[in-house]
Amino acid sequence: MSKRDLWNERYASKELVWSSGPNKLFSEEVQGLTPGKSIDIACGEGRNALWLAEQGWDSTGIDFSDAAIDKGRQIAEKRGVHVHWIAEDASIYVLPKDKFDLVAILYFHTDPAEMESWLQIALDAVKPGGTFIYIGHDPSNIKHGVGGPQDPKFLPSAEEFTRRMDAFDIERAGVVDRPVINEPGHGREELKGVALDTLVRAIKRPA
DSSP, X not given: OOHHHHHHHHXXXXXXXXXXXXXXXXXXXXXXXXXXEEEEETOTTOHHHHHHHHXXXXXXXXXXXXXXXXXXXXXXHHHTOOOEEEESOTTTOOOOTTOEEEEEEESOOOOHHHHHHHHHHHHHHEEEEEEEEXXXXXXXXXXXXXXXXXXXXXXXXXHHHHTTOTTEEEEEEEEEEEEEESOTTSSOTTOEEEEEEEXXXXXXXXX
16 A cells, blocks of 8 residues: 555544644744745645634645545635645645745655655745744654654754755754643554654745
């Protein structure tokens, strides 16, 4: 079974794999930004893309799981918000350059070769003056946190992002604590503790 089929099966198996509200850290980082065009890369069921639309953003979500995108569309209809949905593989789907005021990537963990591809696509898609936000499990989470992938090759550090971001002014880059209490999506209802996440927030300089 392909990776896409596995995720389609997972998203089709329950009403929501992840929570219905936005990631708390992400929502805090977005507060204060002027709404414009946004894209959530590897959006899953679209919880962050939906929240951005509710905050007045012209919101787009992309994910390779047809089941996840269909679920996002249904949720958007119920909430009465509009999101542009793209059912494509974000590792190879080329986005328009200099298009988005906000490019967000949350918990998109792939092998290094795929990361090289989607990260360059994402960075190119940020409009000059626009914001790039990445949040994901940090490599230190394997030994000192809870949840997330346990193979370090899937867990880039903040430095692995910033060294590729010559066209950006880095506003925040490092490890942040995230309290975890029975969060959905992890497959273990008893999961609790503190997860260690990588956070990168940067502004693209004018050309």
